Amino acid sequence: MGDSAVPDGRLVFWTPTASAPAWADDPRAPALVHEDHVRAAASRGARCVDPAWIGVSFGVGRVGPRQVGSALSAWLRGHEHLRSRLVTYGERCARRTLPASAVTLRREDVGVFADGRAVRRQIEAFFDRGTGPLGWPQVVFATVEGVAGVTVFAGADHGVVDAYTLAMIPGEVRDVLRGEGAVTRGPTFLDVGAEERVLTDRAPAGPEHADHWRSLLRRAHGRTPAFPLPLGASEEPLPQRSAYHRLLDGPAAARFAAASGAAGGTTASGLLACLALAAAKVAGERQLSVISLANTRLDHWRAVPGWLVGLHPVRIPTAPGAAFADTVALATAELRRRGPGPGSSLPHINRLLRREIRPRFVVSYLDVRRVAGTPPRPDDVMLRSRVHGRPAVYLWLTRGERGVHLSARFPDTAVARTNVERFVTAAARAAARVADAHRAGAVPASA
Numbered sequence: 300m301g302d303s304a305v306p307d308g309r310l311v312f313w314t315p316t317a318s319a320p321a322w323a324d325d326p327r328a329p330a331l332v333h334e335d336h337v338r339a340a341a342s343r344g345a346r347c348v349d350p351a352w353i354g355v356s357f358g359v360g361r362v363g364p365r366q367v368g369s370a371l372s373a374w375l376r377g378h379e380h381l382r383s384r385l386v387t388y389g390e391r392c393a394r395r396t397l398p399a400s401a402v403t404l405r406r407e408d409v410g411v412f413a414d415g416r417a418v419r420r421q422i423e424a425f426f427d428r429g430t431g432p433l434g435w436p437q438v439v440f441a442t443v444e445g446v447a448g449v450t451v452f453a454g455a456d457h458g459v460v461d462a463y464t465l466a467m468i469p470g471e472v473r474d475v476l477r478g479e480g481a482v483t484r485g486p487t488f489l490d491v492g493a494e495e496r497v498l499t500d501r502a503p504a505g506p507e508h509a510d511h512w513r514s515l516l517r518r519a520h521g522r523t524p525a526f527p528l529p530l531g532a533s534e535e536p537l538p539q540r541s542a543y544h545r546l547l548d549g550p551a552a553a554r555f556a557a558a559s560g561a562a563g564g565t566t567a568s569g570l571l572a573c574l575a576l577a578a579a580k581v582a583g584e585r586q587l588s589v590i591s592l593a594n595t596r597l598d599h600w601r602a603v604p605g606w607l608v609g610l611h612p613v614r615i616p617t618a619p620g621a622a623f624a625d626t627v628a629l630a631t632a633e634l635r636r637r638g639p640g641p642g643s644s645l646p647h648i649n650r651l652l653r654r655e656i657r658p659r660f661v662v663s664y665l666d667v668r669r670v671a672g673t674p675p676r677p678d679d680v681m682l683r684s685r686v687h688g689r690p691a692v693y694l695w696l697t698r699g700e701r702g703v704h705l706s707a708r709f710p711d712t713a714v715a716r717t718n719v720e721r722f723v724t725a726a727a728r729a730a731a732r733v734a735d736a737h738r739a740g741a742v743p744a745s746a
Contacts, residue, residue, distance in 0.1 A: 308445030470673025488605030531714025609643030
């Protein structure tokens with residue numbers, strides 16, 4: 300949860316429970332990325348699995364604990380994949396699922412806290428021990444009743460949710476509290492996982508897709524691209540640090556989107572262009588090489604919660620002083636080449652390349668205003684666990700009503716803290732210059 304603000308007040312933990320006889324075998328094949336996630340955790344052993352949850356916090360106003368409990372129960376029962384689990388039996392992975400009526404929430408009144416930092420530590424520890432890929436539940440909740448009302452915290456193992464899912468949760472729970480939307484209709488993540496395997500087996504990725512990956516790896520001497528500046532870290536796992544930046548406020552984000560559109564691109568390609576320009580400015584790089592994350596939901600999966608994220612190789616040529624419009628054109632071409640849909644998760648890519656790759660520099664973009672259902676409010680906050688890991692830099696770019704925010708995760712070393720800050724600052728300045736120039740009626744020749 301990093302240094303995110305948490306209110307003081309009355310803290311309550313909510314844990315899904317069900318009786319053992321209620322579980323039933325489920326023949327649906329799991330999504331390959333979820334199966335791979337569970338297998339990897341099982342191979343390390345339950346005691347060696349670091350917390351890997353992500354979550355969201357959001358306010359629901361002045362409601363009583365009984366209302367909150369009923370709403371969270373109804374919401375959970377409406378999401379089939381959150382009342383299901385994968386069980387490993389040697390080389391086999393089997394699914395077991397609960398009927399909605401079997402799920403209840405156990406309430407634990409933790410106490411009243413006058414310090415929000417103490418509340419944050421309690422919630423973080425609860426999420427650490429209450430979520431995980433090998434057991435059930437994989438999602439738990441905490442609520443804090445403070446002077447401004449009730450804040451809900453939801454934490455879930457990454458195997459069953461992604462950022463798109465997190466952005467959907469606040470609106471869905473608020474809808475339930477208003478008496479709407481307690482039941483999710485249409486396909487679920489369990490259906491999608493089975494369908495995804497059929498689709499990818501029927502239409503496997505062509506040689507061109509594999510060639511793009513092999514080209515990216517070849518340019519990085521057989522590895523995935525690295526962050527363009529030193530991180531001061533060895534290859535051993537070490538604590539990771541998080542940082543948050545607001546790149547553009549709401550009006551500036553609108554101007555930036557217009558400038559990117561005038562250059563033939565989108566906000567996503569415009570932001571990638573700014574990252575490329577930052578790499579050129581602070582590291583002298585002639586190109587930005589990175590792995591991008593993309594939502595793989597097909598149209599009829601648009602409202603499906605789960606883990607539906609693909610990886611794509613991206614390479615954007617650039618140089619110090621390059622024109623923004625030219626760089627946007629190159630970034631747009633790269634994003635168009637990705638192609639939507641299934642078959643691009645990490646285990647799919649490993650199968651395609653017949654080797655295991657480890658992403659070292661990753662960029663994601665999500666416009667939370669475009670998620671299915673009621674969009675999140677500006678004060679809703681996405682959360683993630685503290686992790687240990689090998690040196691890597693992840694940048695999550697999010698556009699919402701208040702503008703564009705960047706969240707970063709990187710090794711907790713002095714060198715990495717300095718160099719990630721340098722890179723992000725250069726990208727933010729490039730984006731600000733584009734937005735300011737568009738207010739003046741022209742896109743800058745360089746950014």
